[in-house]
Amino acid sequence: MAEHLLIGGITPFSTVDWPGKLACVAFLAGCPWRCPYCQNHALQSFGAATLDERDLYGFLEARHGLLDGVVFSGGEPLAQAATIDAMRHVRELGFQVGLHTCGCYPGRLADALPLVDWVGLDVKAPWDAYERVARVAATGELVRRSLELILESGVDMEARTTWHPHLLSPEDIATIGHDLAGRGVRTWAIQAYRHAGTTGELADETVYPSEVPAGLAELFETYEFRRA
Numbered sequence: 393m394a395e396h397l398l399i400g401g402i403t404p405f406s407t408v409d410w411p412g413k414l415a416c417v418a419f420l421a422g423c424p425w426r427c428p429y430c431q432n433h434a435l436q437s438f439g440a441a442t443l444d445e446r447d448l449y450g451f452l453e454a455r456h457g458l459l460d461g462v463v464f465s466g467g468e469p470l471a472q473a474a475t476i477d478a479m480r481h482v483r484e485l486g487f488q489v490g491l492h493t494c495g496c497y498p499g500r501l502a503d504a505l506p507l508v509d510w511v512g513l514d515v516k517a518p519w520d521a522y523e524r525v526a527r528v529a530a531t532g533e534l535v536r537r538s539l540e541l542i543l544e545s546g547v548d549m550e551a552r553t554t555w556h557p558h559l560l561s562p563e564d565i566a567t568i569g570h571d572l573a574g575r576g577v578r579t580w581a582i583q584a585y586r587h588a589g590t591t592g593e594l595a596d597e598t599v600y601p602s603e604v605p606a607g608l609a610e611l612f613e614t615y616e617f618r619r620a
């Protein structure tokens with residue numbers, strides 16, 4: 393018997409989690425990383441699940457014509473093999489599929505991409521500095537591979553970088569931006585650190601658009617600096 397999808401919660405309506413779409417968001421349990429700015433740290437544990445795929449499908453049955461799609465978020469949605477079957481079923485129900493991922497499961501991402509309409513990929517640091525943020529070794533190479541897979545697939549995507557001044561310098565931001573643009577990423581968002589909802593490990597400091605190195609925004613078709 394297939395394993396159930398471990399869901400920590402469902403946001404019924406969101407206009408911000410998938411730009412341009414009205415979507416519900418399924419927050420899946422489980423993540424192997426420990427980013428100090430995580431705002432869903434309770435969901436790092438698979439044990440945080442309170443719902444499963446039957447709750448999601450039941451919710452969607454009553455939302456035909458009201459929602460464009462479902463964003464699989466988390467936690468890390470691809471930490472569960474059951475996510476692939478759930479994406480397929482959501483499509484069969486007539487909804488589009490969005491994915492928020494940190495890119496740490498490129499193999500499972502390859503299976504998911506044919507089922508996905510849009511990806512929000514976290515790009516947390518320069519590739520060789522990932523451990524500074526993810527707190528797990530050898531993670532940058534996995535994300536770089538995931539990014540390559542998304543770009544090869546042609547699936548619509550947004551790269552997003554959360555910026556805390558103690559984790560990334562302006563030079564790091566420039567390195568990330570130039571790398572992404574050089575690979576063909578067209579949409580990039582810098583997200584200023586938000587203290588609310590974190591464990592409080594990081595100082596409550598933020599960054600401002602004026603701190604973004606000059607010339608980066610122009611490298612992208614769509615660029616956004618998001619404030620809390």
Ligand code: SF4
Nearest residue numbers: 423425427430467494
């Ligand atoms: S990858 Fe995402 S869910 Fe996992 S610890 Fe980092 S911010 Fe939290």
